[in-house]
Amino acid sequence: MRIPWASWLLAACMGTTINASNILEVDLVFPRNETYAPTEWFPVVFAVQNPERARYLNLGLEYILWNLDDSNDVRPFTHELRWANWTDKNPYLAHEFTGMFRNEGRWKVTWTLMWESCNEYAFENHRDVRNMISNMTSWSTWFTTQSTAPKVDLVAATANKTCLGQYGMAINVTDKTMQVPQGVTWSGGGYTNDTCVVVASSTQTPRPDPCRVDIDKTIVASMEASLKNRLCNWLDPPADCPKDDKNAGQQLAVAGVSCLLAAFGALGFFLM
Structure with missing residues (x-):
């Protein structure tokens, strides 16, 4: 993957504050460089500000x-963003709950953002290029649990407007958008109708500001409801799930066993 010159990457902690409508910003909103109590389900939240630009x-x-206290305890995650509805909400929040932080410890989250843009000069001058600008x-970010x-508390954490x-x-x-020429390798073509966008270079480096993102009680309730729905549809749902959800999980398990028995029955029939 080609890493472009630094002017292509407009990201830093120092510089001018972002306020232009053409600036797309991606931030890790939670956790931050702080200390939290261990919890059964810990949220990891990213925000995409001005998401229509994505x-x-x-x-x-x-x-x-x-x-950081157990080198064997490492867990990777991926957010599938290519089908995201970028015009629905601003900011767009990508989150996941993990059961990794149920004990005291020292932790690190390493995150990577990847994107592709038009090779404007090559495309306009019909140069023989095979790749996008990648x-x-x-x-x-480091944090601890004690x-x-x-x-x-996501509401309280994002109400703090100091994000040192x-x-x-x-x-x-x-x-400026362009049609990607034939022969150019691009995994995003199927999601954008082979349309790419030009990313501008700049002599200034805008300063991202995760503190602009607020997560209110309604958003937290929606996140927790989504988690509860997933847990209640597991084969071993929590005790506080609604009765119908528990039955659905149990019926799924019974259906799986029934299908397995049916398969063995069919095999016995054919072997007779």
């Missing part, structure tokens, strides 16, 4: 959770 970038977002950058620390030591990526996405 439409033609073929964004990819991956992250790894590291247990971009990739990574950041890491039993004496405050409980995880927090990093994000900002990309200057222009209004």
Whole structure:
């Protein structure tokens, strides 16, 4: 993957504040460089600000959770963003709950953002190129869990408008789109009708601002309801699930056993 010159990557902790409508910003909103109480289900939340600018970038977002006290405890995650509805909400929130942080410890989250843009000069001048302009950058955040620390509270965490030591990526996405020529390798073509967008270089580096993202009680309730629905549809649902959800999980297990028995029955029939 080609890593472009630094001017293509508009991301840093220092510089001018982002306020232009053509700036796409991606931030790790939670966790931050802080200490939290261990919890059964811990949220990891990313925000895409001005998300309509991501439409033609073929964004990819991956992250790894590291247990710094146990080198064997490493878990990778990926957010599938190519089918995201970028015009629905601003910011667009990508989140996941993990059961990794149920004990005290020291942790690190390393996240990588990838995107692709038009090779404007090559495409306009019909140069023989086979690839898009590919971009990739990574950041890491360290945090701890201690039993004496405050409980995880997304509303309170994002109400704090001081984000010292927090990093994000900002990309200057222009209004110019282009049709990707035949023969150019691009995994995003099927999601964008083979349309790419030109990313501008800049002499200034805007400063990403994760503190602009607020997560209110309604959003938290929606996240928790989604988690509860997933847990209640497992084969071993929690005790506080609605009765219908429990029955659905149990019926799924019975159906699986029935199908297995039916398969063995059919095999016995054919062997007779």
